[in-house]
Amino acid sequence: MAWFVKPQYTIKKSATIKQNEGLWTKCPECHSIIYNQDWENNLHVCPHCGFHDKLNAFERIQMLIDPGTFVETFNNIVSADPLNFNDGTPYIEKVKNAMLKTNLKDAVVTGYGKLEGHMIELAVMDFNFLGGSMGSVVGEKITLAIENATKHKRPLVIVCASGGARMHEGILSLMQMAKTSAALKRFSDEGGLYIAVLTNPTTGGVTASFAMLGDVIIAEKKALIGFAGPRVIEQTIKQKLPPGFQSAEFLLEHGFVDIVVERKDLKSTIARVISYIKGK
Amino acid sequence: MRKYYLEFEKPIQMMEEKIAELKKHLDSDFSVELREMERKLQYMLEMTYKNLTPWQISLVARHPERPIFSDYRDKLFDDFLEIHGDRNFRDDPAIITGFATLGNYRCVVIGEEKGKGTKDKLYRNFGMPQPEGYRKALRAMKLAEKFGLPVLTFVDTAGAYPGMEGEERGQGEAIARNLFEMSALKTQIIATVIGEGGSGGALAIAVADRVLMLENAIYSVISPESCASILWRDASKGPRAAEALKLTAPELLKFGVIDEILPEPIGGAHRQPEETIAIVRKALLRHLDELVRISIPKLVQARYQRFRGLGVVQVQD
Numbered sequence: 001m002a003w004f005v006k007p008q009y010t011i012k013k014s015a016t017i018k019q020n021e022g023l024w025t026k027c028p029e030c031h032s033i034i035y036n037q038d039w040e041n042n043l044h045v046c047p048h049c050g051f052h053d054k055l056n057a058f059e060r061i062q063m064l065i066d067p068g069t070f071v072e073t074f075n076n077i078v079s080a081d082p083l084n085f086n087d088g089t090p091y092i093e094k095v096k097n098a099m100l101k102t103n104l105k106d107a108v109v110t111g112y113g114k115l116e117g118h119m120i121e122l123a124v125m126d127f128n129f130l131g132g133s134m135g136s137v138v139g140e141k142i143t144l145a146i147e148n149a150t151k152h153k154r155p156l157v158i159v160c161a162s163g164g165a166r167m168h169e170g171i172l173s174l175m176q177m178a179k180t181s182a183a184l185k186r187f188s189d190e191g192g193l194y195i196a197v198l199t200n201p202t203t204g205g206v207t208a209s210f211a212m213l214g215d216v217i218i219a220e221k222k223a224l225i226g227f228a229g230p231r232v233i234e235q236t237i238k239q240k241l242p243p244g245f246q247s248a249e250f251l252l253e254h255g256f257v258d259i260v261v262e263r264k265d266l267k268s269t270i271a272r273v274i275s276y277i278k279g280k
Numbered sequence: 281m282r283k284y285y286l287e288f289e290k291p292i293q294m295m296e297e298k299i300a301e302l303k304k305h306l307d308s309d310f311s312v313e314l315r316e317m318e319r320k321l322q323y324m325l326e327m328t329y330k331n332l333t334p335w336q337i338s339l340v341a342r343h344p345e346r347p348i349f350s351d352y353r354d355k356l357f358d359d360f361l362e363i364h365g366d367r368n369f370r371d372d373p374a375i376i377t378g379f380a381t382l383g384n385y386r387c388v389v390i391g392e393e394k395g396k397g398t399k400d401k402l403y404r405n406f407g408m409p410q411p412e413g414y415r416k417a418l419r420a421m422k423l424a425e426k427f428g429l430p431v432l433t434f435v436d437t438a439g440a441y442p443g444m445e446g447e448e449r450g451q452g453e454a455i456a457r458n459l460f461e462m463s464a465l466k467t468q469i470i471a472t473v474i475g476e477g478g479s480g481g482a483l484a485i486a487v488a489d490r491v492l493m494l495e496n497a498i499y500s501v502i503s504p505e506s507c508a509s510i511l512w513r514d515a516s517k518g519p520r521a522a523e524a525l526k527l528t529a530p531e532l533l534k535f536g537v538i539d540e541i542l543p544e545p546i547g548g549a550h551r552q553p554e555e556t557i558a559i560v561r562k563a564l565l566r567h568l569d570e571l572v573r574i575s576i577p578k579l580v581q582a583r584y585q586r587f588r589g590l591g592v593v594q595v596q597d
């Protein structure tokens with residue numbers, strides 16, 4: 001189904017989108033050719049097939065947060081290299097390259113701001129930064145955001161996009177799952193409202209921790225959401241997965257997601273949930 | 281005679297076979313030659329096992345004759361009473377839960393079970409749990425909390441099973457829920473990594489007050505083989521990945537992920553299962569003695585701080 005939204009926000013140009021000569025974008029799903037301006041205005045959603053392509057963290061923040069109200073937090077935390085990991089390219093170099101490519105410090109941006117007037121604590125993952133992988137920085141910043149939400153009694157929104165744990169940080173990346181989940185437990189016990197937003201793709205250690213712990217879980221249409229990646233499952237069971245397996249709609253059908261939305265409705269849906277639970 | 285030798289144990293195998301051969305032709309044990317060979321064997325075992333590479337340790341951790349959870353269940357306790365099912369979908373045989381007494385402590389016991397022999401291994405899904413396994417474990421932990429019993433968990437899994445049914449029934453949600461609930465469970469929890477600590481499938485029963493680990497166990501975010509196939513598109517580079525992942529007990533102790541390394545008998549747990557289990561028993565009793573003296577609020581607070589503090593980052597000015 002084709003739809004266009006009026007350009008409500010000026011959206012910063014994504015650094016990494018597969019754009020041809022800066023004029024046209026090819027939809028990764030149906031391969032339609034889309035004029036770049038339409039692609040941006042349409043929030044990276046294909047007007048022909050409805051495919052929701054990735055947004056970078058700041059595009060996402062601009063889409064969700066009322067203009068001029070966002071304050072970034074914990075922007076001074078960057079990756080260390082606790083394992084001295086080198087697979088041919090030193091890990092530190094990979095991080096530096098990702099920083100240059102994305103203009104981010106790591107795979108998550110945290111902060112607070114207003115969403116349709118509601119002050120919320122926000123964490124937005126960015127898949128462009130090393131596949132949105134969760135290492136110590138992602139775990140720490142998300143935990144700090146949860147603790148901030150607890151302290152200021154703000155609703156918490158985490159926008160997930162991740163290939164899973166960052167293996168370059170070994171066991172410490174695994175421990176971020178426990179750390180973030182423990183912080184969410186405390187937040188929950190204090191009566192905090194946590195809305196998890198799952199975007200394409202959300203897999204691995206992020207799915208097996210904060211992505212699945214929302215009081216309300218909202219997924220973007222057709223997003224791939226799973227614990228194991230589709231390739232791993234296919235290798236394990238030695239057969240092809242049926243179409244739509246691990247899609248947002250599949251998770252809704254199986255009872256693991258509350259609401260599936262089109263991107264243009266995400267902000268208003270989050271606002272409605274906050275209003276119902278916390279009042280205007 | 282042992283049936284299974286690892287590649288690097290070949291010289292040990294030859295010596296053990298020679299000794300067995302010699303014993304066949306001796307009338308008594310009092311042979312100078314035999315004594316000498318046995319001393320030599322002991323030395324070989326010591327030297328080999330003192331200098332294992334991370335890859336060799338990964339192989340020992342998965343040794344087919346290494347004691348698995350059911351061995352601990354049978355030798356640690358003489359009164360184990362199994363309880364079944366997650367009250368929701370089914371009973372997952374890859375995780376065993378039950379009640380048992382250790383010393384003076386009535387406990388809830390949870391273990392990942394790889395199984396023995398082909399039939400049992402298939403039945404146990406080779407110790408790779410489905411979501412209902414983790415939900416059963418959580419149900420057992422909630423019982424422990426309600427009745428004030430300490431929880432002992434035994435970690436030994438390649439990982440949560442990555443199959444279709446697991447995805448349909450929320451493998452990610454089941455693991456996440458356990459991390460969430462265990463972080464604040466109001467009773468003592470001790471996790472012991474006895475073999476393989478495979479990623480989220482291991483952590484899902486290891487958010488504990490004390491995390492103990494056998495000397496030749498491993499605990500990692502990803503298996504060396506999978507890591508190698510992602511990084512170098514070559515699963516045979518497992519040895520290099522095992523090195524890079526820092527998945528051995530001494531490395532994990534440095535990171536604060538585990539609290540204590542439990543030494544294995546010379547030549548590994550598979551050579552002396554009973555002795556290994558006795559070492560685990562002593563350690564568990566010692567930690568239980570310590571933990572029960574701490575008030576529950578303090579214990580839960582310390583558990584939170586423990587996991588809150590894990591990770592290494594740089595803070596810029």
Ligand SMILES: [Zn+2]
Pocket residue numbers: 011012013014017040044059
């Ligand atoms: Zn864009």
Ligand SMILES: [Zn+2]
Pocket residue numbers: 027028029030031032046047048049050051
């Ligand atoms: Zn399309």
